[in-house]
Amino acid sequence: MRFIVLGSGSGGNAAVVEAGGMRLLVDAGLSAKQLTDRMKASGIEPASINAVLLTHEHGDHVRGLRVLMKQMAAPVYATPSTSMVVRGSGVDTASWKIFESGGSFHFNGLSVHSFAVPHDAVEPVGFVFRHEEKSFGLLSDTGHVTKLISERLRGVGALFVEANYDDALLEADTKRPWSTKQRISSRHGHLSNAQTAALVAELATTGLRRVVLGHLSRDCNCPLTAAKAVRGSLAEVEIVCAEQDKPCGWWE
Template sequence: MLPATRSLLPAFLMRFIVLGSGSGGNAAVVEAGGIRLLVDAGLSAKQLVDRMKASGVDPASLHGVLLTHEHGDHVRGLRVLMKALPAPVYATPSTARIVRDSGVDTASWKIFESGAGFQLNGLSVQSFAVPHDAVEPVGFVFRHEERSFGLLSDTGHVTKLILDRLRGVSALFVEANYDDALLEADMKRPWSTKQRISSRHGHLSNAQTAALIAELAPSGLRRVVLGHLSRDCNCPVTAAATVRASFAEIEVCCAEQDKTCGWWD
């Protein structure tokens, strides 16, 4: 049974907010059709609660938590958060198994197959497989009436399936993890780590994300939030400029690790 909504926006609108994004933790909230969902819980439980409250979100009003994959920067706060919240956790079978085994044993689980879609009242959620070095990673497209929002987190490269699923969304959260030149010049990371980051199961570069935006723009994409920016191998100015160069008419901003990015309608 869905918990009662509190201070939700009108049911005909859709909006989202990134609570924080980066290697230190990732989380976002999506609202539409009277439904409020937390996507990933990679910040500490205290940070998640504090940032939701500061953004006008009562954590008790969440209807569910969706997981993209099991890495710590996407599930770090889940165990503690679930001790206080009744909301179910939505995940693929393999992701749920690993997260449960890590100690998240008080949650109510809603399992869906990678690529499956499901309805929560008037909100449609469509999952799709993505290439990343996790057990069963997925992205999501949220649709409500004529509005749609895509969320593509950690991804090594853009597949035809990703393009097909995201085509037609009007807003998108997508990672732009690194700048090629900055990653190559970085002295902190060993060569093996750089290879993993830039591999086909690692993360998207600014250039790869810009190419994706250029593909999606003609089908109605108008707003983009770039996330998961590396502190050492990227910067918001460079990332945003690279994307805008591919399609100047799109509104672009960069999510930050240490604060929310503000609501996007």
């Protein structure tokens, strides 16, 4: 099993998970051109994508989907409410596969298990991918870590997780109005470095060994700050940060 983050941040999010001869695109928040260009630069032919999975309907996760679906025949997997909203936005050429939040589905030995997350979207989910003895968790936009999230991610060997903001930098930010700051830090907003650090420390006791941090705010976070906060004293866990403007290479 391996995965690559094509880009992550408020400007657009997308990743590819590969195992068992299957390639799954998770979210399509970059433009279709950026998605195809970055896939090709990473050795992925867009036509080889077997399915697209959506975490939720926000633009930075589905922006390129409408045009991409005119170029690819892969089905789109989404929860009922997410699919309804995205279809209503004009993505009408896709072949939709609907799954209930908490449901599972399988691709040639690669299993995908969804779980509900708290975010200000209609029906957001995270995913755990399993193939043979390997497992990978993906937790994107999330306001706080619930008991369900911790349980579903327990035992994963690798994790992509958002570390959106540093508390002090968000508080000091002058570009965002108070209402926006409140939304970001709310229980249905985004994860801070401190919240992500607590989750990673918990999962490190159950086998987590590789973490890729994503969705870093350009103004209220930075890779060094996020990695330092999340790493803490966890010498056994490798921690790197995904970037907004380019793919970050494959992680096994």
